[in-house]
Amino acid sequence: MRRSPLIPFAPLSPRLRACLGWGSFLLPLMVWCAVSYVPVLWHPMVRIQDRGDITYLQPGQLIDRHTLARENARIEAIGGTPATGKRSNPIFLPAPHEVGTALYRAFKTPPRRANEPWFHESIGHSIRIIFTGFVWSSIIGLPLGILCGVYGSVSRLTEPVVDFIRYMPAPAFGALAVAILGIHDAPKVAIIFIGTFFQQILVVANTTRKMDPSLIEAAQTLGAKPRHLLFKVVLPGIASDLYNDMRILLGWAWTYLVVAEYIGASSGITFFINQQARYRNYDNVFAAILIIGIIGFVTDRILDDLRLAVFPWKSEGKKPLLFRFLVRNPPPPAGDAA
Amino acid sequence: MTAPLIIDPDAYRRQSPEVAARFEKLKQRPIILEVDKLRKEFDSAHGSHVAIEEISFQVRRREFVCVLGPSGCGKSTLIRILAGLDFPTGGDVRLDGKTVRGPGSDRGMVFQGYTLFPWLTVKQNVMFGLKVGGKPGHLAESEAREWIALVGLSKFENHYPHQLSGGMKQRVAIARALANNPRILLMDEPFGALDAQTRAQMQSYLMQIWRQIDVTILFITHDLDEAVYLADRILVLGANPGRVMELIENPVPQPRTPEQFQSEPFQALRARLDALIHPPSLHKEDKLPLTRMTVVGDDVI
Ligand SMILES: Nc1ncnc2c1ncn2[C@@H]1O[C@H](COP(=O)(O)OP(=O)(O)OP(=O)(O)O)[C@@H](O)[C@H]1O
Ligand SMILES: [Mg+2]
Numbered sequence: 022m023r024r025s026p027l028i029p030f031a032p033l034s035p036r037l038r039a040c041l042g043w044g045s046f047l048l049p050l051m052v053w054c055a056v057s058y059v060p061v062l063w064h065p066m067v068r069i070q071d072r073g074d075i076t077y078l079q080p081g082q083l084i085d086r087h088t089l090a091r092e093n094a095r096i097e098a099i100g101g102t103p104a105t106g107k108r109s110n111p112i113f114l115p116a117p118h119e120v121g122t123a124l125y126r127a128f129k130t131p132p133r134r135a136n137e138p139w140f141h142e143s144i145g146h147s148i149r150i151i152f153t154g155f156v157w158s159s160i161i162g163l164p165l166g167i168l169c170g171v172y173g174s175v176s177r178l179t180e181p182v183v184d185f186i187r188y189m190p191a192p193a194f195g196a197l198a199v200a201i202l203g204i205h206d207a208p209k210v211a212i213i214f215i216g217t218f219f220q221q222i223l224v225v226a227n228t229t230r231k232m233d234p235s236l237i238e239a240a241q242t243l244g245a246k247p248r249h250l251l252f253k254v255v256l257p258g259i260a261s262d263l264y265n266d267m268r269i270l271l272g273w274a275w276t277y278l279v280v281a282e283y284i285g286a287s288s289g290i291t292f293f294i295n296q297q298a299r300y301r302n303y304d305n306v307f308a309a310i311l312i313i314g315i316i317g318f319v320t321d322r323i324l325d326d327l328r329l330a331v332f333p334w335k336s337e338g339k340k341p342l343l344f345r346f347l348v349r350n351p352p353p354p355a356g357d358a359a
Numbered sequence: 360m361t362a363p364l365i366i367d368p369d370a371y372r373r374q375s376p377e378v379a380a381r382f383e384k385l386k387q388r389p390i391i392l393e394v395d396k397l398r399k400e401f402d403s404a405h406g407s408h409v410a411i412e413e414i415s416f417q418v419r420r421r422e423f424v425c426v427l428g429p430s431g432c433g434k435s436t437l438i439r440i441l442a443g444l445d446f447p448t449g450g451d452v453r454l455d456g457k458t459v460r461g462p463g464s465d466r467g468m469v470f471q472g473y474t475l476f477p478w479l480t481v482k483q484n485v486m487f488g489l490k491v492g493g494k495p496g497h498l499a500e501s502e503a504r505e506w507i508a509l510v511g512l513s514k515f516e517n518h519y520p521h522q523l524s525g526g527m528k529q530r531v532a533i534a535r536a537l538a539n540n541p542r543i544l545l546m547d548e549p550f551g552a553l554d555a556q557t558r559a560q561m562q563s564y565l566m567q568i569w570r571q572i573d574v575t576i577l578f579i580t581h582d583l584d585e586a587v588y589l590a591d592r593i594l595v596l597g598a599n600p601g602r603v604m605e606l607i608e609n610p611v612p613q614p615r616t617p618e619q620f621q622s623e624p625f626q627a628l629r630a631r632l633d634a635l636i637h638p639p640s641l642h643k644e645d646k647l648p649l650t651r652m653t654v655v656g657d658d659v660i
Binding site for chain 2: 236254
């Protein structure tokens with residue numbers, strides 16, 4: 022007898038989990054490959070190889086397939102040689118291997134002008150902006166959120182107005198931030214901060230409120246005073262959930278990156294993307310977008326692995342891979358009766 | 360299983376000379392806990408609801424008192440007030456003569472839902488009360504080890520609660536409460552979530568622990584056998600509103616063994632409790648107004 026996989030919340034076998042996990046990356050990649058390498062699927066353009074008698078075409082130029090067919094028909098009607106070429110995709114959809122080489126080349130190519138940054142310097146700059154904004158937000162938002170969750174008075178004094186402000190989109194503060202903080206990094210950090218901070222307070226407060234109240238009562242009957250309750254029960258009790266919140270919030274901070282970097286003097290990865298789009302190097306644009314995704318995703322996976330090591334009681338039997346060295350010898354699972 | 364037929368409804372009042380002597384001695388002991396005309400009302404949208412009408416009783420040193428009553432009669436409310444987690448609307452709770460004004464380490468509590476700290480190992484859980492009480496780490500650790508040994512979990516001191524069975528968790532909870540050397544141990548249906556076999560095992564563990572250390576226990580249950588097996592005295596509460604129906608001295612001699620389940624005093628007391636908790640008049644109301652929805656057949660009665 023096997024349990025029907027249609028039952029809600031039915032568990033998956035580890036093998037199936039792994040397969041589906043890889044599949045979620047492979048499927049889109051395969052679609053991308055198919056569209057790029059199998060000409061009949063899309064390829065709406067033609068890259069001219071021999072322009073024949075159509076004088077305004079240049080070899081290497083991309084032209085819409087149907088337009089070319091029409092032009093060729095016209096030329097042939099008056100006895101000229103039609104243009105020939107290879108079917109290809111529009112320039113804004115480079116093939117996987119092109120993006121792959123661009124990804125590699127981007128790190129190797131020196132900037133066009135001496136005062137422009139290298140690709141890795143752009144990435145470094147972007148990461149620094151995110152990190153600074155997120156850390157500032159957390160320094161204030163984390164304690165404030167916890168206090169909101171723990172004490173109704175702080176919550177009532179804070180959360181209504183925070184709830185109001187969080188509906189104002191962070192980029193709307195861009196012009197203001199530049200006026201106050203100048204055109205360099207400060208207004209960009211401010212946008213990340215604004216985008217993270219107000220959500221953070223609410224998310225952290227909600228997580229704190231989910232703490233099991235019977236643990237507070239148990240601690241009180243063991244003689245714990247209010248400060249013990251806060252530092253020895255509430256904080257360790259919510260730490261693992263807070264950690265997850267922070268991971269999600271960090272993801273949100275990433276999504277504000279590009280907007281933040283548009284503000285003032287364009288910088289970081291956004292500057293790189295804009296430059297490359299201007300030169301019509303769309304493979305480089307894809308490479309840069311991919312890099313943002315990869316950095317975000319890899320950070321998240323690493324943080325998740327660290328979570329398994331730091332919060333072993335919340336690991337649901339999963340073991341960390343990278344941070345295995347942090348785990349003390351785990352005791353064998355309990356087998357005794359009663 | 361043939362229980363001896365109880366004819367005399369007052370048989371539970373008859374005490375053998377040893378039992379009577381034991382209760383005489385018990386009465387010489389100092390009073391630890393005194394509950395005086397306790398009253399509790401809850402305010403709700405539909406006005407106030409009286410959970411406890413008036414409860415008074417006393418618990419003496421090293422006594423084992425069970426509180427027995429039907430669901431909703433205010434047992435949990437009572438024990439929460441004793442622990443200081445809730446506050447009475449009227450009346451007084453005194454521990455060693457001093458009025459209780461909030462939770463404290465002089466009253467240990469074991470809840471039905473384990474309430475172990477999931478982020479701490481067994482040893483760290485047991486050390487919690489000692490450390491917030493200001494005991495230095497190494498002392499707290501060695502004391503915690505002794506308590507863990509007492510409940511027979513030395514092999515598991517570095518396990519996390521989620522790695523333990525329900526019975527083991529509750530043993531840790533007991534060790535954790537006892538480590539504070541409380542004047543009284545309050546237990547709210549601690550074995551309610553356990554299966555019958557584990558529950559019987561836990562009852563005998565608890566009896567052994569109680570005999571070995573100087574602790575007074577107030578134990579809430581709605582299981583008649585559990586009450587008779589464990590208690591020196593049984594406080595029977597009635598529902599709507601919660602009030603004392605009877606405070607009974609248990610005629611079953613100490614030390615208790617499972618064999619006594621068949622003895623006459625055990626069955627006499629059990630019959631009495633049964634009559635108190637399930638009065639005959641209620642049986643009629645217990646019948647659900649069901650309409651027959653099956654074809655009548657002689658294989659189903
Ligand atoms: N916080 C509360 N607010 C309002 N009413 C409450 C509250 N706590 C308990 N009550 C009411 O008080 C009465 C007694 O509840 P209590 O939980 O003490 O019963 P109990 O004897 O422990 O029942 P059980 O055997 O089911 O655990 C119930 O009628 C319940 O509805
Ligand atoms: Mg209850």
